[in-house]
Amino acid sequence: MKAERSWSATLAAVLVLITACDSDRVEIDGGTSGLAKGESWDELRQQARDLLTRHDQEMATSPSQVPANRASAEDPDATTYGLSIDAGVVDALGTRMTVTFIGSRGSATTSCGTDYAAEPVESDKAVVVIVLEQPNSSSGSGICTQEGMPRTATLNLAKPLGNRAVLTIDGSRVPITRVARTQ
Known part of the structure; x- marks a missing residue:
């Protein structure tokens, strides 16, 4: 039993x-x-889909301007979750992206550590990258510093990035570096 x-x-x-x-x-x-509420994949996916809808509508009405999609601009009471992404690198095919952000020092197998997972939510005009934290379940039992370290998470796109914008969950643009194809 x-x-x-x-x-x-x-x-x-x-x-x-x-x-x-x-x-x-x-x-x-x-x-x-x-x-907590707002931190699940489903809730973050919905926030990303809402952001993409606003982004795509703004691009359709004024394609020459970069949309100002920050969640706080749309709704000052809106709460967004997920990590801020500093930069991204896309492979030569444009279908695999590695994002860089500030996270915890070690993995979730260590005291005070955290694992990270990333997922894209895509439209024809943009990609929102969601990074979710999965902390060590016993981190609350010890003293942890708030020291941040550069961390990465890798995700796969359904189709090549092309000219689509890459956005964080709060609507900020992510600077992207593209790896050149080698012959």
Whole structure:
């Protein structure tokens, strides 16, 4: 019975990660996932889709101007989550991007560490990159410094980036470097 319970708890934890925690906090065997409202993949994807809709509409009405899509410009009460991205590098094919940001010193396997995952939400005119933090679950039990370190996360695009803009979840443009094709 104990092995059966352990297996079901593991399966529940995996399902929570896969389904991106749709509720305020997801409960597993009396505990919570630790993700607050606004921090799940589904909520961030929706924020990104909303941002892309505004971006694409602005591009359609005034294509010569760079849209000012910052969430605070649209709604001063809006709260956005996710990390600020400093830069991105796109491979020669334009389908694989690595973004750089400031994060924790180590991985989630270390005390005070965090793992990061990135995902694109795409339209024909732009790509919003979402970076989600997955901190060490025991980080609250020790003293952690707020020292930031350069970190990266890699994501795949459904189609080549081309001339599309790359945006953060708050609408800021991400500077992109393209790797040249080698012959």
